[in-house]
Amino acid sequence: NAGVTQTPKFQVLKTGQSMTLQCAQDMNHEYMSWYRQDPGMGLRLIHYSVGAGITDQGEVPNGYNVSRSTTEDFPLRLLSAAPSQTSVYFCASSGTGGTQYFGPGTRLLVL
Amino acid sequence: EDQVTQSPEALRLQEGESSSLNCSYTVSGLRGLFWYRQDPGKGPEFLFTLYSAGEEKEKERLKATLTKKESFLHITAPKPEDSATYLCAGANAGNNRKLIWGLGTSLAVNP
Numbered sequence: 001n002a003g004v005t006q007t008p009k010f011q012v013l014k015t016g017q018s019m020t021l022q023c024a025q026d027m028n029h030e031y032m033s034w035y036r037q038d039p040g041m042g043l044r045l046i047h048y049s050v051g052a053g054i055t056d057q058g059e060v061p062n063g064y065n066v067s068r069s070t071t072e073d074f075p076l077r078l079l080s081a082a083p084s085q086t087s088v089y090f091c092a093s094s095g096t097g098g099t100q101y102f103g104p105g106t107r108l109l110v111l
Numbered sequence: 112e113d114q115v116t117q118s119p120e121a122l123r124l125q126e127g128e129s130s131s132l133n134c135s136y137t138v139s140g141l142r143g144l145f146w147y148r149q150d151p152g153k154g155p156e157f158l159f160t161l162y163s164a165g166e167e168k169e170k171e172r173l174k175a176t177l178t179k180k181e182s183f184l185h186i187t188a189p190k191p192e193d194s195a196t197y198l199c200a201g202a203n204a205g206n207n208r209k210l211i212w213g214l215g216t217s218l219a220v221n222p
Binding site (some may be wrong): 004031033040041042043044045048050058090092094097098099100101102103104105 | 142143145147152153154155156157160198200202208209210212213214215
């Protein structure tokens with residue numbers, strides 16, 4: 001099992017550009033989520049999904065879109081990148097027990 | 112409002128010097144208290160889940176305990192490879208998948 005995978009590992013964007021952060025899991029987990037982690041702010045929930053076709057907003061959803069067409073994949077889209085979105089992004093998945101398993105992260109720099 | 116507070120923010124130990132990390136929580140109807148380890152540049156790695164006061168779990172040099180107000184992560188005779196940031200998170204009765212995260216304790220173990 002690969003667990004939770006994320007691509008790319010690192011990305012530099014210019015303000016206004018768009019991009020998609022990819023996340024996939026092979027554990028057949030229904031729940032998937034996206035976090036951002038910033039110094040002094042901890043992990044903050046951006047969006048989450050409780051199953052294919054179902055998504056909802058977390059704590060800091062503005063500027064991000066998600067969709068969940070399959071159980072395995074949960075991409076995060078930045079429509080028009082801003083410097084405030086410079087951060088490290090983590091994808092996580094969990095089964096019925098609630099324990100979340102994290103991917104390795106994507107480090108994003110917006111200039 | 113649900114909240115998780117970790118202390119201290121940072122801790123420096125000598126190899127072999129045992130200590131404890133604290134996680135205080137006010138989470139309505141706690142459905143689980145989670146401990147994770149995070150190494151620099153990596154995603155959080157799951158350590159333990161505790162569900163009820165009095166519960167204890169151990170893994171190598173780590174032991175996690177839970178009371179009605181706080182959780183402790185005891186580190187016995189730490190080694191330099193135990194250096195990491197330790198994160199605590201709680202799940203409330205409303206949604207055991209949307210975790211409330213602490214800011215973490217950064218542990219450094221000197222040889």
